[in-house]
Amino acid sequence: MPHSASIEISQLSKHFPAGPTRIPAADNLSITCDPGTMTAVTGPSGSGKSTLLHLIGAIEQADSGTILVDGEDITSMRRSRLEAFRRSVGFVFQRYHLLPALTALDNVLAPLIPHRVAFDKVARARELLDAVGLGGRYNALPGELSGGQQQRVAIARALVGRPRLLLADEPTGNLDSRTGETILDLLIQLRTEQGAPTMLLATHELRLADACDRIIHLTDGRIVEDTAATRVG
Template identity: 55%
Template sequence: MPDPIISLRDARLTLDGNAGQVEILRGISLDVARGETLGLVGPSGSGKSSLLMLLGGLEQATSGRISVLGRDLTTMDEDQLARFRRDHMGVVFQSFHLLPTMTALENVAIPLELAGVNDAFDRARQELEAVGLGARIGHYPAQLSGGEQQRVALARAAAPRPEILLADEPTGNLDGTTGTAIMDLLMGLRDRHGSTLVLVTHAPELAARCDRIIRLRDGQLDLSEVAA
C-alpha cells in the first residue's frame, strides 16, 4: 500500500477499571489507504469505538505508534491533537452532540469559525443544503427529528472538507430507512470531498458498502474473518 493515510503499529490501549487495569486494544497493526472506505465491525466490547477514538486522537494509546497524514499522534499533547483534528478530520458520533442553543446553521459553522474560515456561514449553508436541510437552517436541534439532527452532524463534520471522516455508529439511533438515507449522505460527502472514511457499525448492510471490512474481537484484529 503506497503511503497509507493512517498507519498503526502495535497500538495498545489500557484503561483503569473498577477491578484494575483493563486491556481494551491489544496490539493493533493496520494501514488505511488514502480515499479508502474502511468498515470496523465486531461484537459489543470488541474495541471498535476505542480504535476509532485512537485514530481521532480522542484517546491516547498506551503504547505503539499511530501515524495519521505522516504525523505521529502518540507524540502530541491534547492541544496539538485538537488542532490536528480541527484541521484534518471530521467526526460523526451515534449521539449527535449538537449545541441545543444554536441553530442548525450555527452548529455547522462552529468548526469553520474556529478554523478561521472567512465564509463560514456561507459554507455551512451549502453543506446543509447538500444534506437536504436547506429549509431547516434556522431550526434548533429540539425542532428537528433524529434523522435531521444526524444530517446536521454530518454537515458539521464535512464542512471543513476534512481529509479523514470518522463515523462511530452514525445510524445506531435511527430507524432502518432513515439510517440508509444517512449512509447514502455519508458516502456522498466522502465522494464529494475525496475523504478517507473509517466507519464503525453493527449493521452488515452498511459495512458491505465499504471497500474493506476489518473485524475486531477481544481488542484484536480477527484476521480469520477479515473481508477484502
C-alpha cells in the same frame, strides 16, 4: 481541494481498568489505510470499535504503539499540535451532540467559529445543509428536528472544515431502520465525491460495511478478520 489522509497504525494498545484487572480495548493493533479509502470497523459491543476511532482522532491516548497520519505520529504530538490535528478530523457520533440552543446552521458553523479559514464559512455551512437535504431548515433548533435530521446536521458539521479524515461512530445506531437507510445513503454517496476524506466507520450495519473498501472485525480489542468488502450500490 483538501487531501485525504493516509493512516498507519503499528502495535497500538489501550487498556481500561476494571477492578483488579485491565481490559484490552486495543490489543497490539496494526492497520494501514490508504488515502481516500472507506473502512468499516465491526464487532460486538465492547470489542474496541469506539476506542480505535477515539485513538485515531486523538480523543483517547494510547498506552503504547504509534498512529501515523500522513507520516506524522499523533501519539507523540505536543498539545498545541494535537489541537491543530483534531481540526483536520471530522467526527460523527451516535448521539449527534448538537448544541440545543443553536440553529442547524449555527451548529454546522460551530467548529469554525474560533478559526480563520480560506473560504466563506456561512456559504460552506449552507452548501452542506443543502447537500444533506436540510436547505429549508437553516434556522431550526435541534429540538424541532427529527433524529435523522439531527444526524444529517451532525454529518454536515463534521464536513464543514474540509477534513482529511472522517471518523463515524455508529452513525445510525439511534435511528429507526428507514431513517438509518437515508443516513447510510448519505455516507455512501460521500465516498464517491471528489476530495472526500479517508473514512473509518464503526458500525453494526452490514449494508454500510459492504459499501466500504474493507471490513476490519474486532473482538476483545484484536483484529480477527480483515477483508475486502463486497461493494453494494
